[in-house]
Amino acid sequence: MFVLHHTPDTAATPVRILLEELALPYTARRVDREGGELASPGYRVLHPLGKIPVLETPEGPLVETAAILLWLADTHAPGRFAPAPGTGDRGAFLKWLFFATSNLHPPVMEIYYSDRVAGPAASEALVPLAAARAKTVLDALETGAKAAPALFPADRPSLLGLYIGTLMRWLGQLPDGHPGLIRAADYPVLHATLAACETTAAAARVAAAEDLGPTLFTRPAR
Ligand SMILES: N[C@@H](CCC(=O)N[C@@H](CS)C(=O)NCC(=O)O)C(=O)O
Structure with a gap:
Protein backbone atom coordinates (compact mmCIF):
# COMPACT_ATOMS: atom_id res chain seq x y z
CA MET A 1 0.00 0.00 0.00
CA PHE A 2 1.39 3.37 -1.05
CA VAL A 3 0.69 6.62 0.77
CA LEU A 4 0.56 9.77 -1.37
CA HIS A 5 0.90 12.95 0.65
CA HIS A 6 -0.93 15.53 -1.43
CA THR A 7 -3.28 18.43 -1.77
CA PRO A 8 -5.56 18.78 -4.80
CA ASP A 9 -4.27 20.37 -8.00
CA THR A 10 -0.59 20.20 -7.16
CA ALA A 11 2.42 18.26 -8.40
CA ALA A 12 0.87 15.30 -6.58
CA THR A 13 -1.93 15.13 -9.16
CA PRO A 14 0.00 13.39 -11.99
CA VAL A 15 1.38 10.91 -9.45
CA ARG A 16 -2.16 10.14 -8.34
CA ILE A 17 -3.27 9.67 -11.95
CA LEU A 18 -0.39 7.27 -12.60
CA LEU A 19 -1.22 5.30 -9.43
CA GLU A 20 -4.78 5.01 -10.78
CA GLU A 21 -3.57 4.06 -14.26
CA LEU A 22 -1.47 1.31 -12.70
CA ALA A 23 -4.34 0.19 -10.42
CA LEU A 24 -2.00 0.26 -7.44
CA PRO A 25 -3.44 0.36 -3.93
CA TYR A 26 -2.77 3.71 -2.30
CA THR A 27 -4.06 6.15 0.26
CA ALA A 28 -4.26 9.82 -0.68
CA ARG A 29 -3.42 11.64 2.55
CA ARG A 30 -4.29 15.31 2.41
CA VAL A 31 -1.54 17.48 3.86
CA ASP A 32 -2.66 20.29 6.17
CA ARG A 33 -0.88 22.93 4.09
CA GLU A 34 -2.76 25.89 5.60
CA GLY A 35 -2.07 24.56 9.09
CA GLY A 36 1.69 24.64 8.48
CA GLU A 37 2.26 20.91 8.17
CA LEU A 38 4.83 21.33 5.38
CA ALA A 39 7.16 23.02 7.87
CA SER A 40 6.59 20.49 10.63
CA PRO A 41 9.51 18.30 11.73
CA GLY A 42 7.48 15.15 11.00
CA TYR A 43 6.82 16.18 7.39
CA ARG A 44 10.42 17.32 6.91
CA VAL A 45 11.52 13.76 7.65
CA LEU A 46 9.53 12.73 4.58
CA HIS A 47 10.53 15.73 2.44
CA PRO A 48 13.56 17.76 3.48
CA LEU A 49 12.20 20.90 1.79
CA GLY A 50 8.60 20.45 2.90
CA LYS A 51 7.04 20.11 -0.55
CA ILE A 52 4.22 18.12 -2.11
CA PRO A 53 4.20 15.35 -3.25
CA VAL A 54 5.73 12.62 -1.17
CA LEU A 55 5.03 9.00 -2.06
CA GLU A 56 5.69 6.48 0.69
CA THR A 57 6.83 3.23 -0.90
CA PRO A 58 8.34 -0.06 0.29
CA GLU A 59 11.71 1.53 -0.64
CA GLY A 60 11.05 4.54 1.60
CA PRO A 61 9.58 7.99 0.95
CA LEU A 62 10.14 9.29 -2.58
CA VAL A 63 10.09 12.99 -3.52
CA GLU A 64 10.33 14.96 -6.77
CA THR A 65 7.37 14.47 -9.07
CA ALA A 66 9.34 13.34 -12.12
CA ALA A 67 11.39 10.88 -10.07
CA ILE A 68 8.25 9.38 -8.53
CA LEU A 69 6.54 9.07 -11.92
CA LEU A 70 9.64 7.47 -13.42
CA TRP A 71 10.04 5.04 -10.52
CA LEU A 72 6.38 3.98 -10.70
CA ALA A 73 6.50 3.54 -14.47
CA ASP A 74 9.75 1.57 -14.41
CA THR A 75 8.89 -0.68 -11.49
CA HIS A 76 5.25 -1.43 -12.27
CA ALA A 77 4.73 -1.19 -16.03
CA PRO A 78 8.05 -0.97 -17.88
CA GLY A 79 7.52 0.25 -21.43
CA ARG A 80 3.88 1.30 -20.97
CA PHE A 81 4.16 4.97 -20.04
CA ALA A 82 7.81 5.49 -20.99
CA PRO A 83 10.48 3.48 -22.78
CA ALA A 84 11.87 0.83 -20.45
CA PRO A 85 15.52 1.02 -19.34
CA GLY A 86 17.80 -0.42 -21.97
CA THR A 87 15.38 0.09 -24.87
CA GLY A 88 15.92 2.24 -27.93
CA ASP A 89 14.15 5.48 -27.05
CA ARG A 90 15.16 5.60 -23.41
CA GLY A 91 17.89 8.21 -23.85
CA ALA A 92 15.67 10.56 -25.81
CA PHE A 93 12.88 10.07 -23.26
CA LEU A 94 15.19 10.92 -20.35
CA LYS A 95 16.45 13.95 -22.25
CA TRP A 96 12.93 15.40 -22.56
CA LEU A 97 11.93 14.48 -19.03
CA PHE A 98 14.95 16.19 -17.51
CA PHE A 99 14.59 19.04 -20.00
CA ALA A 100 11.08 19.65 -18.65
CA THR A 101 12.00 19.33 -14.97
CA SER A 102 15.04 21.58 -15.33
CA ASN A 103 13.66 24.19 -17.71
CA LEU A 104 9.86 24.28 -17.58
CA HIS A 105 9.01 23.60 -13.94
CA PRO A 106 11.18 26.49 -12.61
CA PRO A 107 9.61 29.33 -14.67
CA VAL A 108 6.13 28.01 -13.86
CA MET A 109 7.01 28.24 -10.18
CA GLU A 110 8.44 31.74 -10.73
CA LEU A 138 7.53 24.84 -24.74
CA ASP A 139 8.56 25.68 -28.32
CA ALA A 140 11.48 23.27 -27.96
CA LEU A 141 9.25 20.60 -26.43
CA GLU A 142 6.74 21.03 -29.25
CA THR A 143 9.51 20.56 -31.83
CA GLY A 144 10.83 17.56 -29.90
CA ALA A 145 7.36 16.05 -29.64
CA LYS A 146 6.78 16.43 -33.37
CA ALA A 147 10.01 14.54 -34.04
CA ALA A 148 9.39 11.80 -31.46
CA PRO A 149 5.72 10.75 -31.51
CA ALA A 150 6.47 7.53 -29.65
CA LEU A 151 7.55 9.56 -26.61
CA PHE A 152 4.67 12.02 -26.91
CA PRO A 153 1.85 9.72 -28.06
CA ALA A 154 -1.57 11.04 -29.01
CA ASP A 155 -3.38 7.72 -28.56
CA ARG A 156 -2.48 6.71 -24.99
CA PRO A 157 -1.33 8.30 -21.75
CA SER A 158 2.38 8.86 -21.29
CA LEU A 159 4.69 9.91 -18.52
CA LEU A 160 5.84 13.01 -20.43
CA GLY A 161 2.22 13.93 -21.09
CA LEU A 162 1.23 13.63 -17.44
CA TYR A 163 4.16 15.68 -16.21
CA ILE A 164 4.17 18.39 -18.87
CA GLY A 165 0.36 18.42 -18.80
CA THR A 166 0.38 19.34 -15.12
CA LEU A 167 2.71 22.27 -15.73
CA MET A 168 0.70 23.43 -18.75
CA ARG A 169 -2.49 23.17 -16.68
CA TRP A 170 -1.13 25.74 -14.26
CA LEU A 171 -0.06 28.06 -17.08
CA GLY A 172 -3.41 27.63 -18.83
CA GLN A 173 -5.59 28.33 -15.82
CA LEU A 174 -4.28 31.84 -15.21
CA PRO A 175 -6.87 34.53 -15.85
CA ASP A 176 -7.22 36.43 -19.13
CA GLY A 177 -4.70 39.24 -19.31
CA HIS A 178 -2.32 37.60 -16.82
CA PRO A 179 1.23 37.88 -18.21
CA GLY A 180 1.89 34.24 -17.34
CA LEU A 181 -1.10 32.83 -19.24
CA ILE A 182 0.01 30.26 -21.84
CA ARG A 183 -2.56 28.04 -23.57
CA ALA A 184 -1.95 24.41 -24.51
CA ALA A 185 -3.93 25.03 -27.73
CA ASP A 186 -0.94 27.02 -29.02
CA TYR A 187 1.16 23.82 -28.99
CA PRO A 188 -0.83 21.35 -31.12
CA VAL A 189 1.43 18.30 -30.78
CA LEU A 190 1.75 18.69 -27.01
CA HIS A 191 -2.00 19.39 -26.88
CA ALA A 192 -2.71 16.01 -28.48
CA THR A 193 -0.39 14.29 -25.98
CA LEU A 194 -2.09 16.04 -23.08
CA ALA A 195 -5.54 15.15 -24.43
CA ALA A 196 -4.56 11.48 -24.45
CA CYS A 197 -3.67 11.77 -20.75
CA GLU A 198 -6.86 13.49 -19.62
CA THR A 199 -9.39 11.30 -21.43
CA THR A 200 -8.72 8.08 -19.49
CA ALA A 201 -10.90 6.63 -16.75
CA ALA A 202 -7.99 7.01 -14.32
CA ALA A 203 -7.62 10.73 -15.04
CA ALA A 204 -11.39 11.19 -14.77
CA ARG A 205 -11.40 9.59 -11.30
CA VAL A 206 -8.66 11.93 -10.08
CA ALA A 207 -10.26 14.95 -11.76
CA ALA A 208 -13.50 14.15 -9.94
CA ALA A 209 -11.74 13.64 -6.61
CA GLU A 210 -9.83 16.92 -6.94
CA ASP A 211 -12.53 18.90 -8.78
CA LEU A 212 -10.31 19.60 -11.80
CA GLY A 213 -12.86 19.40 -14.62
CA PRO A 214 -12.80 17.11 -17.68
CA THR A 215 -10.16 18.95 -19.73
CA LEU A 216 -7.75 19.39 -16.85
CA PHE A 217 -4.63 19.55 -19.01
CA THR A 218 -5.72 20.98 -22.35
CA ARG A 219 -8.29 23.55 -21.21
CA PRO A 220 -8.31 23.97 -17.44
CA ALA A 221 -11.21 25.80 -15.86
CA ARG A 222 -10.32 29.46 -15.31
N1 LIG B 1 10.43 20.00 -7.77
C1 LIG B 1 9.36 19.61 -6.89
C2 LIG B 1 8.44 20.79 -6.67
C3 LIG B 1 7.39 20.48 -5.64
C4 LIG B 1 6.56 21.70 -5.29
O1 LIG B 1 7.02 22.85 -5.42
N2 LIG B 1 5.34 21.44 -4.83
C5 LIG B 1 4.46 22.52 -4.44
C6 LIG B 1 3.03 22.12 -4.72
S1 LIG B 1 2.75 21.97 -6.46
C7 LIG B 1 4.60 22.76 -2.96
O2 LIG B 1 4.79 21.83 -2.21
N3 LIG B 1 4.48 24.02 -2.56
C8 LIG B 1 4.46 24.36 -1.17
C9 LIG B 1 5.46 25.41 -0.86
O3 LIG B 1 6.38 25.65 -1.66
O4 LIG B 1 5.34 25.98 0.22
C10 LIG B 1 8.59 18.43 -7.50
O5 LIG B 1 8.53 18.33 -8.72
O6 LIG B 1 8.07 17.61 -6.74
Missing part, protein backbone atom coordinates in the same frame (compact mmCIF):
# COMPACT_ATOMS: atom_id res chain seq x y z
CA ILE A 111 5.15 32.83 -12.28
CA TYR A 112 3.15 31.48 -9.35
CA TYR A 113 5.55 32.41 -6.56
CA SER A 114 7.15 35.54 -8.05
CA ASP A 115 7.01 37.31 -4.69
CA ARG A 116 8.86 34.50 -2.97
CA VAL A 117 11.50 34.29 -5.71
CA ALA A 118 12.16 37.98 -6.45
CA GLY A 119 10.72 39.83 -3.46
CA PRO A 120 7.79 42.26 -3.67
CA ALA A 121 9.73 45.01 -5.50
CA ALA A 122 10.84 42.84 -8.44
CA SER A 123 8.06 40.30 -8.54
CA GLU A 124 5.96 42.10 -11.18
CA ALA A 125 8.95 42.31 -13.53
CA LEU A 126 9.77 38.63 -13.07
CA VAL A 127 6.48 37.18 -14.34
CA PRO A 128 6.74 38.21 -18.04
CA LEU A 129 10.39 37.16 -18.09
CA ALA A 130 9.53 33.76 -16.66
CA ALA A 131 6.64 33.42 -19.13
CA ALA A 132 8.97 34.20 -22.04
CA ARG A 133 11.33 31.49 -20.81
CA ALA A 134 8.48 29.01 -20.43
CA LYS A 135 7.39 29.74 -24.03
CA THR A 136 10.91 29.12 -25.33
CA VAL A 137 11.01 25.80 -23.50
Whole structure:
Protein backbone atom coordinates (compact mmCIF):
# COMPACT_ATOMS: atom_id res chain seq x y z
CA MET A 1 0.00 0.00 0.00
CA PHE A 2 1.39 3.37 -1.05
CA VAL A 3 0.69 6.62 0.77
CA LEU A 4 0.56 9.77 -1.37
CA HIS A 5 0.90 12.95 0.65
CA HIS A 6 -0.93 15.53 -1.43
CA THR A 7 -3.28 18.43 -1.77
CA PRO A 8 -5.56 18.78 -4.80
CA ASP A 9 -4.27 20.37 -8.00
CA THR A 10 -0.59 20.20 -7.16
CA ALA A 11 2.42 18.26 -8.40
CA ALA A 12 0.87 15.30 -6.58
CA THR A 13 -1.93 15.13 -9.16
CA PRO A 14 0.00 13.39 -11.99
CA VAL A 15 1.38 10.91 -9.45
CA ARG A 16 -2.16 10.14 -8.34
CA ILE A 17 -3.27 9.67 -11.95
CA LEU A 18 -0.39 7.27 -12.60
CA LEU A 19 -1.22 5.30 -9.43
CA GLU A 20 -4.78 5.01 -10.78
CA GLU A 21 -3.57 4.06 -14.26
CA LEU A 22 -1.47 1.31 -12.70
CA ALA A 23 -4.34 0.19 -10.42
CA LEU A 24 -2.00 0.26 -7.44
CA PRO A 25 -3.44 0.36 -3.93
CA TYR A 26 -2.77 3.71 -2.30
CA THR A 27 -4.06 6.15 0.26
CA ALA A 28 -4.26 9.82 -0.68
CA ARG A 29 -3.42 11.64 2.55
CA ARG A 30 -4.29 15.31 2.41
CA VAL A 31 -1.54 17.48 3.86
CA ASP A 32 -2.66 20.29 6.17
CA ARG A 33 -0.88 22.93 4.09
CA GLU A 34 -2.76 25.89 5.60
CA GLY A 35 -2.07 24.56 9.09
CA GLY A 36 1.69 24.64 8.48
CA GLU A 37 2.26 20.91 8.17
CA LEU A 38 4.83 21.33 5.38
CA ALA A 39 7.16 23.02 7.87
CA SER A 40 6.59 20.49 10.63
CA PRO A 41 9.51 18.30 11.73
CA GLY A 42 7.48 15.15 11.00
CA TYR A 43 6.82 16.18 7.39
CA ARG A 44 10.42 17.32 6.91
CA VAL A 45 11.52 13.76 7.65
CA LEU A 46 9.53 12.73 4.58
CA HIS A 47 10.53 15.73 2.44
CA PRO A 48 13.56 17.76 3.48
CA LEU A 49 12.20 20.90 1.79
CA GLY A 50 8.60 20.45 2.90
CA LYS A 51 7.04 20.11 -0.55
CA ILE A 52 4.22 18.12 -2.11
CA PRO A 53 4.20 15.35 -3.25
CA VAL A 54 5.73 12.62 -1.17
CA LEU A 55 5.03 9.00 -2.06
CA GLU A 56 5.69 6.48 0.69
CA THR A 57 6.83 3.23 -0.90
CA PRO A 58 8.34 -0.06 0.29
CA GLU A 59 11.71 1.53 -0.64
CA GLY A 60 11.05 4.54 1.60
CA PRO A 61 9.58 7.99 0.95
CA LEU A 62 10.14 9.29 -2.58
CA VAL A 63 10.09 12.99 -3.52
CA GLU A 64 10.33 14.96 -6.77
CA THR A 65 7.37 14.47 -9.07
CA ALA A 66 9.34 13.34 -12.12
CA ALA A 67 11.39 10.88 -10.07
CA ILE A 68 8.25 9.38 -8.53
CA LEU A 69 6.54 9.07 -11.92
CA LEU A 70 9.64 7.47 -13.42
CA TRP A 71 10.04 5.04 -10.52
CA LEU A 72 6.38 3.98 -10.70
CA ALA A 73 6.50 3.54 -14.47
CA ASP A 74 9.75 1.57 -14.41
CA THR A 75 8.89 -0.68 -11.49
CA HIS A 76 5.25 -1.43 -12.27
CA ALA A 77 4.73 -1.19 -16.03
CA PRO A 78 8.05 -0.97 -17.88
CA GLY A 79 7.52 0.25 -21.43
CA ARG A 80 3.88 1.30 -20.97
CA PHE A 81 4.16 4.97 -20.04
CA ALA A 82 7.81 5.49 -20.99
CA PRO A 83 10.48 3.48 -22.78
CA ALA A 84 11.87 0.83 -20.45
CA PRO A 85 15.52 1.02 -19.34
CA GLY A 86 17.80 -0.42 -21.97
CA THR A 87 15.38 0.09 -24.87
CA GLY A 88 15.92 2.24 -27.93
CA ASP A 89 14.15 5.48 -27.05
CA ARG A 90 15.16 5.60 -23.41
CA GLY A 91 17.89 8.21 -23.85
CA ALA A 92 15.67 10.56 -25.81
CA PHE A 93 12.88 10.07 -23.26
CA LEU A 94 15.19 10.92 -20.35
CA LYS A 95 16.45 13.95 -22.25
CA TRP A 96 12.93 15.40 -22.56
CA LEU A 97 11.93 14.48 -19.03
CA PHE A 98 14.95 16.19 -17.51
CA PHE A 99 14.59 19.04 -20.00
CA ALA A 100 11.08 19.65 -18.65
CA THR A 101 12.00 19.33 -14.97
CA SER A 102 15.04 21.58 -15.33
CA ASN A 103 13.66 24.19 -17.71
CA LEU A 104 9.86 24.28 -17.58
CA HIS A 105 9.01 23.60 -13.94
CA PRO A 106 11.18 26.49 -12.61
CA PRO A 107 9.61 29.33 -14.67
CA VAL A 108 6.13 28.01 -13.86
CA MET A 109 7.01 28.24 -10.18
CA GLU A 110 8.44 31.74 -10.73
CA ILE A 111 5.15 32.83 -12.28
CA TYR A 112 3.15 31.48 -9.35
CA TYR A 113 5.55 32.41 -6.56
CA SER A 114 7.15 35.54 -8.05
CA ASP A 115 7.01 37.31 -4.69
CA ARG A 116 8.86 34.50 -2.97
CA VAL A 117 11.50 34.29 -5.71
CA ALA A 118 12.16 37.98 -6.45
CA GLY A 119 10.72 39.83 -3.46
CA PRO A 120 7.79 42.26 -3.67
CA ALA A 121 9.73 45.01 -5.50
CA ALA A 122 10.84 42.84 -8.44
CA SER A 123 8.06 40.30 -8.54
CA GLU A 124 5.96 42.10 -11.18
CA ALA A 125 8.95 42.31 -13.53
CA LEU A 126 9.77 38.63 -13.07
CA VAL A 127 6.48 37.18 -14.34
CA PRO A 128 6.74 38.21 -18.04
CA LEU A 129 10.39 37.16 -18.09
CA ALA A 130 9.53 33.76 -16.66
CA ALA A 131 6.64 33.42 -19.13
CA ALA A 132 8.97 34.20 -22.04
CA ARG A 133 11.33 31.49 -20.81
CA ALA A 134 8.48 29.01 -20.43
CA LYS A 135 7.39 29.74 -24.03
CA THR A 136 10.91 29.12 -25.33
CA VAL A 137 11.01 25.80 -23.50
CA LEU A 138 7.53 24.84 -24.74
CA ASP A 139 8.56 25.68 -28.32
CA ALA A 140 11.48 23.27 -27.96
CA LEU A 141 9.25 20.60 -26.43
CA GLU A 142 6.74 21.03 -29.25
CA THR A 143 9.51 20.56 -31.83
CA GLY A 144 10.83 17.56 -29.90
CA ALA A 145 7.36 16.05 -29.64
CA LYS A 146 6.78 16.43 -33.37
CA ALA A 147 10.01 14.54 -34.04
CA ALA A 148 9.39 11.80 -31.46
CA PRO A 149 5.72 10.75 -31.51
CA ALA A 150 6.47 7.53 -29.65
CA LEU A 151 7.55 9.56 -26.61
CA PHE A 152 4.67 12.02 -26.91
CA PRO A 153 1.85 9.72 -28.06
CA ALA A 154 -1.57 11.04 -29.01
CA ASP A 155 -3.38 7.72 -28.56
CA ARG A 156 -2.48 6.71 -24.99
CA PRO A 157 -1.33 8.30 -21.75
CA SER A 158 2.38 8.86 -21.29
CA LEU A 159 4.69 9.91 -18.52
CA LEU A 160 5.84 13.01 -20.43
CA GLY A 161 2.22 13.93 -21.09
CA LEU A 162 1.23 13.63 -17.44
CA TYR A 163 4.16 15.68 -16.21
CA ILE A 164 4.17 18.39 -18.87
CA GLY A 165 0.36 18.42 -18.80
CA THR A 166 0.38 19.34 -15.12
CA LEU A 167 2.71 22.27 -15.73
CA MET A 168 0.70 23.43 -18.75
CA ARG A 169 -2.49 23.17 -16.68
CA TRP A 170 -1.13 25.74 -14.26
CA LEU A 171 -0.06 28.06 -17.08
CA GLY A 172 -3.41 27.63 -18.83
CA GLN A 173 -5.59 28.33 -15.82
CA LEU A 174 -4.28 31.84 -15.21
CA PRO A 175 -6.87 34.53 -15.85
CA ASP A 176 -7.22 36.43 -19.13
CA GLY A 177 -4.70 39.24 -19.31
CA HIS A 178 -2.32 37.60 -16.82
CA PRO A 179 1.23 37.88 -18.21
CA GLY A 180 1.89 34.24 -17.34
CA LEU A 181 -1.10 32.83 -19.24
CA ILE A 182 0.01 30.26 -21.84
CA ARG A 183 -2.56 28.04 -23.57
CA ALA A 184 -1.95 24.41 -24.51
CA ALA A 185 -3.93 25.03 -27.73
CA ASP A 186 -0.94 27.02 -29.02
CA TYR A 187 1.16 23.82 -28.99
CA PRO A 188 -0.83 21.35 -31.12
CA VAL A 189 1.43 18.30 -30.78
CA LEU A 190 1.75 18.69 -27.01
CA HIS A 191 -2.00 19.39 -26.88
CA ALA A 192 -2.71 16.01 -28.48
CA THR A 193 -0.39 14.29 -25.98
CA LEU A 194 -2.09 16.04 -23.08
CA ALA A 195 -5.54 15.15 -24.43
CA ALA A 196 -4.56 11.48 -24.45
CA CYS A 197 -3.67 11.77 -20.75
CA GLU A 198 -6.86 13.49 -19.62
CA THR A 199 -9.39 11.30 -21.43
CA THR A 200 -8.72 8.08 -19.49
CA ALA A 201 -10.90 6.63 -16.75
CA ALA A 202 -7.99 7.01 -14.32
CA ALA A 203 -7.62 10.73 -15.04
CA ALA A 204 -11.39 11.19 -14.77
CA ARG A 205 -11.40 9.59 -11.30
CA VAL A 206 -8.66 11.93 -10.08
CA ALA A 207 -10.26 14.95 -11.76
CA ALA A 208 -13.50 14.15 -9.94
CA ALA A 209 -11.74 13.64 -6.61
CA GLU A 210 -9.83 16.92 -6.94
CA ASP A 211 -12.53 18.90 -8.78
CA LEU A 212 -10.31 19.60 -11.80
CA GLY A 213 -12.86 19.40 -14.62
CA PRO A 214 -12.80 17.11 -17.68
CA THR A 215 -10.16 18.95 -19.73
CA LEU A 216 -7.75 19.39 -16.85
CA PHE A 217 -4.63 19.55 -19.01
CA THR A 218 -5.72 20.98 -22.35
CA ARG A 219 -8.29 23.55 -21.21
CA PRO A 220 -8.31 23.97 -17.44
CA ALA A 221 -11.21 25.80 -15.86
CA ARG A 222 -10.32 29.46 -15.31
N1 LIG B 1 10.43 20.00 -7.77
C1 LIG B 1 9.36 19.61 -6.89
C2 LIG B 1 8.44 20.79 -6.67
C3 LIG B 1 7.39 20.48 -5.64
C4 LIG B 1 6.56 21.70 -5.29
O1 LIG B 1 7.02 22.85 -5.42
N2 LIG B 1 5.34 21.44 -4.83
C5 LIG B 1 4.46 22.52 -4.44
C6 LIG B 1 3.03 22.12 -4.72
S1 LIG B 1 2.75 21.97 -6.46
C7 LIG B 1 4.60 22.76 -2.96
O2 LIG B 1 4.79 21.83 -2.21
N3 LIG B 1 4.48 24.02 -2.56
C8 LIG B 1 4.46 24.36 -1.17
C9 LIG B 1 5.46 25.41 -0.86
O3 LIG B 1 6.38 25.65 -1.66
O4 LIG B 1 5.34 25.98 0.22
C10 LIG B 1 8.59 18.43 -7.50
O5 LIG B 1 8.53 18.33 -8.72
O6 LIG B 1 8.07 17.61 -6.74
